[in-house]
Amino acid sequence: MYIRPMDVSLEGKVALVTGASRGIGQAIAETMAASGAKVMLTSRKLDQLEAVKAEMEGDVDVIASHVGDADSGEKTVAATIERFGSLDILVNNAGTNPYYGPVLEVDQGRWDKTFEVNLRGPMFWSAAAHRAAFAEKPGVIINMASVGGLRSGPHLGVYNLTKAALIHLTKQLAGEIGPTRVLGIAPGLVVTDFAQALVDNFGDKLAKELPVKRLGEPQDIANLATFLASDLASWITGETYVIDGGAGVKDAAG
Numbered sequence: 001m002y003i004r005p006m007d008v009s010l011e012g013k014v015a016l017v018t019g020a021s022r023g024i025g026q027a028i029a030e031t032m033a034a035s036g037a038k039v040m041l042t043s044r045k046l047d048q049l050e051a052v053k054a055e056m057e058g059d060v061d062v063i064a065s066h067v068g069d070a071d072s073g074e075k076t077v078a079a080t081i082e083r084f085g086s087l088d089i090l091v092n093n094a095g096t097n098p099y100y101g102p103v104l105e106v107d108q109g110r111w112d113k114t115f116e117v118n119l120r121g122p123m124f125w126s127a128a129a130h131r132a133a134f135a136e137k138p139g140v141i142i143n144m145a146s147v148g149g150l151r152s153g154p155h156l157g158v159y160n161l162t163k164a165a166l167i168h169l170t171k172q173l174a175g176e177i178g179p180t181r182v183l184g185i186a187p188g189l190v191v192t193d194f195a196q197a198l199v200d201n202f203g204d205k206l207a208k209e210l211p212v213k214r215l216g217e218p219q220d221i222a223n224l225a226t227f228l229a230s231d232l233a234s235w236i237t238g239e240t241y242v243i244d245g246g247a248g249v250k251d252a253a254g
């Protein structure tokens, strides 16, 4: 049978996307819904989620949750299955960065907060999705890492540690819970609220230096996430994909 290349469809699938009220998570939720998935959007602020839902087409719903809270993961997974009948795709996208500075100078509160949202959240939400759905019917987990998880650098060391651990968790879980596929995405600088300070300070310079001559947009990341979640990517698991406009090539070229 001839299959039209890259006809990325999520028809018949149910996706749960964390951090979906803005930025990359919103773009992923919108693109997955446009590709045929039923989508549950979650983040902490219900009013922002409702505003995003009002602009979306397709079978979508919203629920407020805190990703650092394992109970919230259980409840949100259960609510998604209750609302849509199943769960096929979990996107652990929500992330935070409350601290800029040398690793050894971080206080315990901001260390814990960064790990709570960026690592503990994806781990316990994945466990909840596995127990409630994927153990019986294999699904897909997508973890939003960062290029910062692949290299050391100034200012973002604590955040980068959480993303490095998330990349390792991706590989570890892929081995433990296959045939459920577990994948990571490691974006470079993407224009969102989260990255506003970096975009304001370095955006123009970086865009000129990148081989593709522009910064990333949430849609760039959403396109990759939707492909990885689809059956077209059914032989891919355990890997984390860098998507950075060629920033790594620039580094390699010196």
Ligand SMILES: NC(=O)c1ccc[n+]([C@@H]2O[C@H](COP(=O)([O-])OP(=O)(O)OC[C@H]3O[C@@H](n4cnc5c(N)ncnc54)[C@H](OP(=O)(O)O)[C@@H]3O)[C@@H](O)[C@H]2O)c1
Residues within 6 Å of the ligand: 018, 019, 020, 021, 022, 023, 024, 025, 042, 043, 044, 045, 048, 065, 066, 067, 068, 093, 094, 095, 096, 117, 144, 145, 146, 147, 186, 187, 188, 189, 190, 191, 192, 193, 194, 195
């Ligand atoms: N932008 C970049 O340049 C870049 C680069 C590499 C990786 N990333 C990663 O990409 C992901 C998305 O980033 P973004 O740039 O789209 O960020 P963003 O625009 O700040 O959006 C973050 C989303 O996460 C939600 N969120 C934050 N803390 C949460 C919590 N404790 N519980 C539940 N939801 C929470 C926010 O909603 P509420 O405030 O309503 O909770 C929001 O929907 C993050 O994991 C980030 O580390 C971003």
